[in-house]
Amino acid sequence: MLGRAVAAEWRRRGAAVLALSRAQADICRPADLRSWARSFRPELLINCAAFTRVDDCEREREAAFAANGEGAGHVAAAAGEVGARLLHVSSDYVFDGAARAPYTEDDATAPLSVYGESKLEGERRVLALPRTCVVRTSWLFGPGGPNFVRAIAGQIARRTEGSDSSALRVVADQVGCPTYTPYLARALWDLAGRRHEGVVHYRNREAVSWHGFALAIAGQTGVRVEILPVATADVSRPAPRPPYSVLDVARFERLAGRPVESWSCGLREYLDSFR
Numbered sequence: 001m002l003g004r005a006v007a008a009e010w011r012r013r014g015a016a017v018l019a020l021s022r023a024q025a026d027i028c029r030p031a032d033l034r035s036w037a038r039s040f041r042p043e044l045l046i047n048c049a050a051f052t053r054v055d056d057c058e059r060e061r062e063a064a065f066a067a068n069g070e071g072a073g074h075v076a077a078a079a080g081e082v083g084a085r086l087l088h089v090s091s092d093y094v095f096d097g098a099a100r101a102p103y104t105e106d107d108a109t110a111p112l113s114v115y116g117e118s119k120l121e122g123e124r125r126v127l128a129l130p131r132t133c134v135v136r137t138s139w140l141f142g143p144g145g146p147n148f149v150r151a152i153a154g155q156i157a158r159r160t161e162g163s164d165s166s167a168l169r170v171v172a173d174q175v176g177c178p179t180y181t182p183y184l185a186r187a188l189w190d191l192a193g194r195r196h197e198g199v200v201h202y203r204n205r206e207a208v209s210w211h212g213f214a215l216a217i218a219g220q221t222g223v224r225v226e227i228l229p230v231a232t233a234d235v236s237r238p239a240p241r242p243p244y245s246v247l248d249v250a251r252f253e254r255l256a257g258r259p260v261e262s263w264s265c266g267l268r269e270y271l272d273s274f275r
């Protein structure tokens with residue numbers, strides 16, 4: 001999902017882009033990454049690849065660490081070998097969600113899930129090398145991947161078609177910030193230009209619960225459906241989620257010299273693309 005948005009953003013800016021799929025470049029295979037880096041000689045590598053199925057990570061710990069931990073390190077090493085800078089994408093799930101104010105880049109990490117642990121391991125490996133920047137983000141939606149907006153829009157469509165008349169139930173006690181992938185791609189472009197090294201947080205505004213986000217999706221589709229708030233405790237899922245994962249974006253806004261975008265504009269654009 002994010003990889004497509006990033007390739008589109010760089011192409012739109014006139015950059016020469018080599019966008020590699022998993023079949024072309026498995027980040028668990030360092031020799032392949034080195035070979036691509038030596039032949040393309042990039043100025044910048046952007047790692048959007050990850051094992052992102054959060055619940056599956058709980059039972060596939062080794063595979064999660066192989067991609068999100070060691071794999072991230074292999075990408076950083078390949079970048080380093082050809083003198084390229086690296087932008088590596090990480091996650092709000094490195095935090096435990098116990099805070100009640102936005103997490104800054106310097107706040108203590110304490111992942112609750114295997115996915116979060118493995119992403120944190122990736123950050124450590126990437127940041128151990130020079131010319132690297134870790135961009136933590138949250139709640140992505142956009143073209144090209146399964147995501148919450150697509151899932152809710154699909155559920156709403158089933159109810160308008162009449163194939164399902166039950167009320168939608170969505171978790172109301174997890175709060176975070178949705179982020180539209182084309183906006184994140186633009187943010188990555190801005191950060192690449194600043195040559196920042198270290199950790200930066202980027203997400204869209206405003207903070208909302210999944211339930212509030214579902215109401216916004218339904219509101220923008222113009223369809224009246226019943227969406228009931230439920231508690232995390234009532235929804236059994238293998239991986240625990242942070243109850244509060246709002247990232248502080250003051251550092252990004254200072255570096256980029258602009259405020260972060262509102263997810264509601266991205267949501268409108270994304271839903272329009274369905275029609």
Ligand SMILES: NC(=O)c1ccc[n+]([C@@H]2O[C@H](COP(=O)([O-])OP(=O)(O)OC[C@H]3O[C@@H](n4cnc5c(N)ncnc54)[C@H](OP(=O)(O)O)[C@@H]3O)[C@@H](O)[C@H]2O)c1
Pocket residue numbers: 001002003021022025026027028047048049050051052053067071089090091092119137138139140141144145146
């Ligand atoms: N989605 C979110 O809400 C969210 C939130 C915070 C941070 N992030 C981070 O944002 C980044 C992009 O996420 P996304 O939502 O765009 O994820 P995505 O749509 O799942 O894309 C990840 C891509 O990585 C590929 N991949 C997995 N293992 C690989 C490997 N060993 N070698 C090469 N490619 C591999 C996947 O291929 P397959 O499909 O074949 O497995 C998939 O194409 C990730 O770093 C993710 O951790 C995502």
